[in-house]
Amino acid sequence: MHTRRLEWIIERALFVCAALSVLTTAGIILVLAVETFEFLREVPVAEFLTGTEWTPLFATPRFGVLPLVAGTLLVSAIAMVVALPMGLLSAIYLSEYAPDGVRRIVKPVLEVLAGVPTVVYGYFALMFVTPLLQRVFPQMSGFNALSPGIVMGIMILPLVSSLSEDAMRAVPRGLREGAYALGATRMQTALQIVVPAAFSGITAAFILAVSRAVGETMIVAIAAGQQPRLTANPFVPLETMTAYIVQVSLGDTPQGTLEYRTIFAVGMLLFLMTFGLNLVSTWLRERFREVYS
Amino acid sequence: MKHRADALFRTVALGTLLLALAALGALVYDIVSGGIGRLNWQFLTSMASRRPEDAGIYHALAGSIWVIVLTGALALPLGVAAAVYLEEYGGRSRVARLIEINIANLAAVPSIIYGLLGLGVFVRVMGMGRSVLAGACTLALLALPVVILSTREALRTVPGSIREGSYALGATKWQTIWYQVLPMALPGILTGLILSLSRAIGETAPLITIGALTYIPFAPDGPWSPFTVLPIQIFNWVSRPQAAFKENAAAGILVLMALLLLMNLIAVFLRDRFQRQGRT
Amino acid sequence: MSVATPSVRSLSGLVARPGTASTAVSAPVKIDVDRMNFYYGAKRALDGISIQIRANLVTAFIGPSGCGKSTFLRSLNRMNDIIPGTRVEGTVLIDGQDIYTPGVDVVELRRRVGMVFQKSNPFPKSIFENVAYGLRINNMARSKAELNDRVEESLRQAAIFDEVKDRLHESALALSGGQQQRLCIARALAIRPEILLMDEPASALDPIATQRIEELIYDLKKTYTIVIVTHNMQQAARVSDHTAFFWLGRLVEYDRTDRIFTAPAEKLTEDYVTGRCG
Structure with missing residues (x-):
């Protein structure tokens, strides 16, 4: 007992x-x-969500979160332009073309790429990519959305690649053989059979990638600047939601003040955005798993 | 024509992959060339300073090691216990399923949100202040989902015949888990722990959020001490306009990457031993 | 139905078989199963099994794969409990006590009813620790000396001591398949069970290792009640006193082994033992 x-x-x-x-x-x-x-x-909800000025630390503070949201979305969009096509193409190569030996070498290297701390990517964006881009776009400012966006894309690429590859490898071999038997080339098989069959799995990977980009902090805190600005111009400094939280945390804003609470309000918005994306991603992945098991 | 398109597509796909690898190469080159000149014994043994040539990384390295050891000490028992519950006890109950979904979602919550949680709960409500302990608690929560997922995988590799053999000798469920299942899964569990800690050691945002200091000229001397960590020190140096501090940042990154490499080598070594043990 | 007779419920219902004047039938009943059904989820895997297994004899279960003989064996020490979704109906008495009534200590039951598995499953520890494990968790050795003695005694009983005495503290995984299986038998014997269940203990072994296991079974029945599942009919004929033939989840026939193999009552049994089906 x-x-x-x-x-x-x-x-x-x-x-x-x-x-x-x-x-x-x-x-x-x-x-x-x-x-x-x-x-x-x-601060009224309407002002917070629809205001176009974010100056909480000024003498006459304004609490419109849209500039931060826009900054976040602009950098994330640039990151996705890099990460999604490159990640998907890498995944197609690894899943459909690469010999085993190549895959064995490349996959750990991609894991290294995914394991580099984000502060290191921030340094890379500020010290390497921005000067490089300034040679092409002389009008570009030292802090901007383009450089951190591209570097963030490189950082997220391994995630997109490995999750998409997993999804494609889960597509039954019979489907591929069926296509080959009809005289399809590897490209036709990959693009017309495998990718559509793995579509929900790949979409889940894409959405998770967006969620990662939205929540990424250090790259933008280092290389994008600290100026909340409602703009679609990738060459000028701006500020994302995450970078704002870092900026306030670095100062000594006393707790209990309105300024202090702004980081939680911005954090709440950030949490809701990423949580929603994660739920959709999980749901899609579950659906994908149901189809092939 | 069909084959030309195929060959072209293959080249483009391979080219993309190579481009990604080239980016990694550029990153490594940039950091090594930027920081190797600054990396010397003085840099490793000195504390923070306002003059870049006197500044060192010792306090931040010590802070990182303090935080990561405490994080591991917290995340290992909690993560293993949770994984054992879900894998060996929870079964297919609705509560277990709910916990699983929750863990999967937590794994994708941005790390800075954990920082806000740590600021609200550990620093303020629990009164830990801006201490090593508060940082470790925050990072432990951040690392937990990965520790749980990897521990579950390690538990799954223990064959059912070992469990049956133990039950057939009159062992209780817990005796079976404690004496047979966990020892067999241990290398796999530790591999997962180290990999999750190697992610935690590079985390910057949550620790900035809970208020780890960016300028602190001494090493922590206990769990209640204020602290800074390598990535925060690197961030601090990167943010300074002077070029000499940027050089310090690159050298700091080299130290951080060396630490990461070391942890990954240990993990690979453990995984290798684990696999060899599984084969015999 | 006489208690002193192996009884059988065949496909056609209850068929009681008069006993003969052998020592076998006079042995007391150790395990008494009455109208037992077993379910995996909604699927019925065993259907109305009734059987009386006698003490200090070897009882063999034979039948084609999937006939339920292993499932039935595993239900005698409630090993199926660890598979989710399984369910038992009817009664299984051991020494007159129902092992499926609520309140039965399953752990204590498994200590009394030992088991050897089809595939040897030594723990990835030393030879000594494998045997000592059951003694330790059941607090069955009061001193280090007693532990050593019981480990050695068990290894001797399992006829493996001479082969391993010089390397007791080396890994059990370095042993050959046959040695591993005898180690698992030693491990089961160490905690002194009353009944030993063996699930095709020699199926993965070569003929010489098989022969050693069979000799061992013959020795062990002086002390233990042994139930062995086998798909090898020659083996059943060689080692067992009684044989039960299972078919599609039912117990078709149960009798003295010599009768099952020479003069079975059921056509199905005859077809199986003569190799015409299964």
């Missing part, structure tokens, strides 16, 4: 550890919600 009670206690204890993850999610939502609620008592 004694061992049975012990077993019961152990199982409960293990359950508590597993449930900690739910507590983490709850904690995130609670912390963000409480401070956001306080923030919204002083």
Whole structure:
């Protein structure tokens, strides 16, 4: 009987550890919600979500989050222009063309690319890519959206490539053989059979990539500047939601002030955006798995 | 014609891949050429300074090691316990499924959000202040999803026959897990832990958010000490306009990358041992 | 239905078989199963099994793959409990006690009913630790000396001690297949079970290793009640006193081994043992 009670206690204890993850999610939502609620008592929701000026640290503060959102979306869009086609093409090469030996070498190298700390990518963007781009676009400022966008794309590329490749490799061999038997080339098979068959898996990878780009912090904090600006011009300094949180955290804004609460309000918006994207991605992946199992 | 298109497509696809690898090459070249000149014994043993030529990385290296060791000490037991529950006990219950979905989603939450969580919960509500411990707790939560996922994979590689053999001798479920399953899965678990810690050691944003200091001229002396870490020191140097600090940043990156390389080598070594053990 | 007789419920219902004057039938009943059904989810894998297994004899279960003989064996120490979605109906008595009533300590049950598996499954530890494991977790050795003695005794019982005595602390995974299987038998014997269930213990072994296991079974039945599942009919004929023939989840016939192989009552049994089906 004694061992049975012990077993019961152990199982409960293990359950508590597993449930900690739910507590983490709850904690995130609670912390963000409480401070956001306080923030919204002083700043109307409409002003926050539709205002076009973000100057919370000025003498006459304005709390329109759109410039930060626009900055985030511009950098993310540039990153996607790099990461999605390149990631997908790499995945097609690795899944449909590459000999085993090549795959064995390339995949770990891509893993290294994915494992480089983001602060290092930030240095790379500021010190290497920006000067390089300035030779092509002399009007480009030292801080801008283009350089961090491109570097972020390179950073996310391995994620897109490996998840897309997984999805394509899960497509049954019979489908490929069917296409080859009809005289299709490898390109036709890859583009007309394999990619469409793996479509929901690839889309899931793409959405996860967008979510990563939106939440990425250090590259933009280092190379994009700190000037909230509602613009589509990739050559001028701007500020993203994440970079703003870093900027305020670096100063000594006293807790409990409105400025302090802004980072939680921006964080809440960021959390909702990425969480929504993650849910869609998970749902698509589940659907993909159901089709091929 | 058909074949020309195919060959062209293949070349383009391969070219893209090579371009990505070339970017990695450029990154490595840029950092090595920028920082190797600054990397010497003085740099490794000195603290932060306002003069770039006197500044060093020692305090940040010590801070990173403090934080990462504590993070590992927190994430390992919690992550393994959670994984054991989900893999060995939870089964297909609805609660277990809910926890699984939750963990998958947590793995994709931006790290800076964890920083806000740490700021709200550890620094303020739990009163840890801007300490090594608060940083480690924050990074432990960040690392947990990966530790749990990799531990579950390691547990899954333990053959069912080992479990049955143990049960048939009158072992309880926990005895079976503790004496047979966990020891066999240990190398795999540690590999996953080290890989997740090597990601955590490069994290900057969550620690800036909880208020780790960017200028701090001493090494931490305990869990309650204020601290800085390598990536934050690098960020601090990158943000200075003087070229000499940029050189320090590159040298700091070299130190950080060396630390990462070391951790990855340990992980590869463990994985290799694990696989050899599985084969016999 | 006489308690002293192996009884059988065949496809056509209850068929009680009069006992003969052998020592076998006078042995006391150790395991008494009555109208047992077994389900994997909604699928019924065993259908109305009733059988009485006698103490200190070797009982063999034969039948084609998938006939349920292994499932039935594993239900005798509730090994199927760890497979989700399984369910048992009917009664399984061991020494008159129903092992499926709520409140039964499954762990204690498995200590009394040992098991050897089809594929040897030594733990990735030393030879010594493999045998000592069951003793340790069940607190069956009070001192280091007693532990050593019981490990050696078990290894001797399993007829493997002489082969491994010089390398007790080396990995069990370095042993040959036959040695590994005898080590697993030693491991099971160390905790002194009353019943030993063997699930095709020699199916992965070469003929010489098989012969050693069979000799071992013959020795062990003095002390243990042994139930062995085998797909090898010659093996059943060589080692067992009683044989039960399973077919599609049902127990077709159960009798003294010599009768099953020379004069079976059922046509199906005869077809199987003479190789005409299965």
